[in-house]
Amino acid sequence: MILAGELAAGEHLHEQALATRLGTSRGPVREAIRGLERIGLVVTVVNQGSYVRQVSEAEALELYEIRALLTGQSCAILARTVTPEQRRALRDLAQGMATAHEADDAAGYFALNRQFHEALLGFAGNARAARICGELGNELNLFRRRALSVAQNMRQSNAEHAAMLDAIEAGGPARARAAGERHIRGGKNRFTATRTISEAPDTGDLPQAGPNTARKQDQGRTTNGTIQEAPDPGGRRRPRAAERGGVRPS
Amino acid sequence: MILAGELAAGEHLHEQALATRLGTSRGPVREAIRGLERIGLVVTVVNQGSYVRQVSEAEALELYEIRALLTGQSCAILARTVTPEQRRALRDLAQGMATAHEADDAAGYFALNRQFHEALLGFAGNARAARICGELGNELNLFRRRALSVAQNMRQSNAEHAAMLDAIEAGGPARARAAGERHIRGGKNRFTATRTISEAPDTGDLPQAGPNTARKQDQGRTTNGTIQEAPDPGGRRRPRAAERGGVRPS
DNA sequence: GGACGACTCTTTGTTGACAGAAGACACGTT
DNA sequence: AACGTGTCTTCTGTCAACAAAGAGTCGTCC
Numbered sequence: 127m128i129l130a131g132e133l134a135a136g137e138h139l140h141e142q143a144l145a146t147r148l149g150t151s152r153g154p155v156r157e158a159i160r161g162l163e164r165i166g167l168v169v170t171v172v173n174q175g176s177y178v179r180q181v182s183e184a185e186a187l188e189l190y191e192i193r194a195l196l197t198g199q200s201c202a203i204l205a206r207t208v209t210p211e212q213r214r215a216l217r218d219l220a221q222g223m224a225t226a227h228e229a230d231d232a233a234g235y236f237a238l239n240r241q242f243h244e245a246l247l248g249f250a251g252n253a254r255a256a257r258i259c260g261e262l263g264n265e266l267n268l269f270r271r272r273a274l275s276v277a278q279n280m281r282q283s284n285a286e287h288a289a290m291l292d293a294i295e296a297g298g299p300a301r302a303r304a305a306g307e308r309h310i311r312g313g314k315n316r317f318t319a320t321r322t323i324s325e326a327p328d329t330g331d332l333p334q335a336g337p338n339t340a341r342k343q344d345q346g347r348t349t350n351g352t353i354q355e356a357p358d359p360g361g362r363r364r365p366r367a368a369e370r371g372g373v374r375p376s
Numbered sequence: 377m378i379l380a381g382e383l384a385a386g387e388h389l390h391e392q393a394l395a396t397r398l399g400t401s402r403g404p405v406r407e408a409i410r411g412l413e414r415i416g417l418v419v420t421v422v423n424q425g426s427y428v429r430q431v432s433e434a435e436a437l438e439l440y441e442i443r444a445l446l447t448g449q450s451c452a453i454l455a456r457t458v459t460p461e462q463r464r465a466l467r468d469l470a471q472g473m474a475t476a477h478e479a480d481d482a483a484g485y486f487a488l489n490r491q492f493h494e495a496l497l498g499f500a501g502n503a504r505a506a507r508i509c510g511e512l513g514n515e516l517n518l519f520r521r522r523a524l525s526v527a528q529n530m531r532q533s534n535a536e537h538a539a540m541l542d543a544i545e546a547g548g549p550a551r552a553r554a555a556g557e558r559h560i561r562g563g564k565n566r567f568t569a570t571r572t573i574s575e576a577p578d579t580g581d582l583p584q585a586g587p588n589t590a591r592k593q594d595q596g597r598t599t600n601g602t603i604q605e606a607p608d609p610g611g612r613r614r615p616r617a618a619e620r621g622g623v624r625p626s
Numbered sequence: 627g628g629a630c631g632a633c634t635c636t637t638t639g640t641t642g643a644c645a646g647a648a649g650a651c652a653c654g655t656t
Numbered sequence: 657a658a659c660g661t662g663t664c665t666t667c668t669g670t671c672a673a674c675a676a677a678g679a680g681t682c683g684t685c686c
Contacts (some may be wrong), residue, residue, distance in 0.1 A: 141638070151671050153403065156639090160407040164414035173638060173677050188502045195445050252438045258508060391668075406669090423647050423668060593629050630685080639676075646669075650666080 128167050128178055135268050139168065139176040165261055165270070165313070181269040187314065189262045194310035195260050197243070200250035201290055201306030202299040212249045213295060219245060220287045227280045235280055242287065246306075266317075286312050312344045378417050378428055378518070385518050389418065389426040415511055417518070431519040437564065439512045444560035446509050447493070450500035451556030452549040462499045463545060469495060470537045477530045484528055485530055492537065496556075516567075529566045536562050 145155045159176050160169040170176040181189075204212070217221050219242040226235040240263065248254035286309040293305035377383050395405045409426050412418040420426040431439075454462070469492040476485040490513065497506035536559040543555035 152638090153406075154671060156403075157407055157410040160410040161414040164411040174679095175638065185504065188504045191449075192446070192505050192508070193504060195449055196442070199441075199445055252441060254435065254438045254512075255442050258442070266388075402668090403640060424649090617680065628686090631683090633680105634677105635680080637678085638674105639674105641674075642672095644669105644671080646667105648667085649665090649675080651662105651664080653660105653662080656658090 128162070133178050135178050136180045137178045141175075141180065144303075148282055166265055179265070179268060181265055183269075183318075184359075186266060186269045187316065189266055190310055190314035190317070193259055193262050194307045194314070196247065196255045197310050198303040198307035200247050200252070200255065201294055202303035203250040203252075204246070204294045205297065205302035206301045208249065208294055215245060215293070216242065216249075217290055220284065220291060223280075223287065224284050227277070227284060230277070230283070232280075239283070246290075269317075279320070282312065282316065283309070378412070379514055383428050385428050387428045389428065391425070416515055429515070431515055433519075433568075436516060436519045436567065439516050440560060440564035440567070443509055443512050443516075444557045444564070446497065446505045447560050448553040448557035450497050450502070450505065451544055452553035453500040453502075454496070454544045455547065455552035457501070457547045458499065458544055462495075463541070465495055466492065466541055467497075468545075470534065470541060473530075473537065474534050477527070477534060480527070482530075489533070496540075510534045518612060529570070532562065532566065533559070 133139070139156050139159060141152045144270045148155065159168055159170070163170050165177055168176050169179050184353065215237070219238055223235055223238045223242065226232075226238060242262075243263070244256060244260060247259050250256075286305070290302070290305040290309055293302040297305070383389070389409060391402045391405050391409070395402045398405065409418055409420070413420050413426065417429050418426050419429050441556040469488055473485055473488045473492065476482075476488060490510075493513070494506060494510060497509050500506075537557070540555040540559055545618070547555070
């Protein structure tokens, strides 16, 4: 639900509501939340609840850097080890993305893009790196949402994919690595360029509190103590207040 | 408890026993297990329970590669951005490790080593990379345990730390990156060399079943479906059999 | 009129109990 | 004697209920 955008970034996770919605009880929901917390999709404040993680721009840039490294390394490895079947599979995925782009099928494009990167990392033989890269991509989706569905960006991304494959097939490890890193950093730049679009809080139908509602907040001590990040619920903590008066102007 | 070695790799996590031992009930234990599962310290099989993750040698090598990349990148960044305070902090940690090595203080050495790498990654400015690297180190500890407490290895590791710092301070990004990668790959080689030592199952006081006890095992379908790894409980699944007759020879 | 304090309500944290599943043991059959 | 089947026990998965803590609201006092 988080990745699908049904739960907005910063949104409070109401355990009972989720349980009834999923047709189960609070126990399984809590266990799931603990798992999401560990992979960084959710932040929990003791005695207050859990919130969908809000990725700051600085953090997003960090994630891009890690992905660039891992992707570049995978390309470098593939330049030496790629098999004809793998080449064909990657080319097919790239071709599929091109047609999806022409058909203006953003959803299909994203699915294929994910498969492409997953296959690339997987072929390189480091399953764990592939898993990490996928999780980082998930977190990035929390931030960028669909701000990247600009057609121009899709085309540019496709060109970079082709360059990566060319470098893998004929360029040698160093060039392949550079192409891989360039692609991710290109995505990073596209993200930075279109960031202002998603800057507007797009919480959909949720009532939105003002940016400086007085709140105790306790400086966000999380249960595992790793990410001391202010949850900033964004909307209401107690539904009652929002439903009755809406935003309380300080 | 896993990192401290109280729970051996492959050991079954008995929820009720853990709950009573920790003075709580099964709910919080289950939530904690879900978190550990997400970061890869625990593997769960449905309707069978959770086991401390067993890291295969191939996986361990993968983890080393990822750490090498991240560490090398951090060194490259630090070569351009390191401040005098950071240099001093890293030098102090390296010096502390040297004295710990001379004093044969393996525990102190490991603690300092962890701090050193944490500080290195942290100074490089990518908090997430630091976190990932730390988690990977935790997982590696599942495997290598204390096979690396050989004095010779400590000395070699110290020399590599010094080389990293030298390269960061005077060598430029490329040399610093190479030094960082060389250190982690050196650890990888030391791990491979001493691997046979830890190969002997060191489960301590646990009764150990024979290597080929017939078991259904269901090929280990996990709850999240990511790591299809055979749990291989290693010891007993039901205490009764082991307590009554011990190992049943086929 | 504004600020402080008590009260109430909602939500989380935790517990105990129940149902289902899976393995182990014992018995009967081939 | 070996194999298959039935039963039993144990453990996990899930649920409903209780206790505690925090936040909002209302009343009172300065």
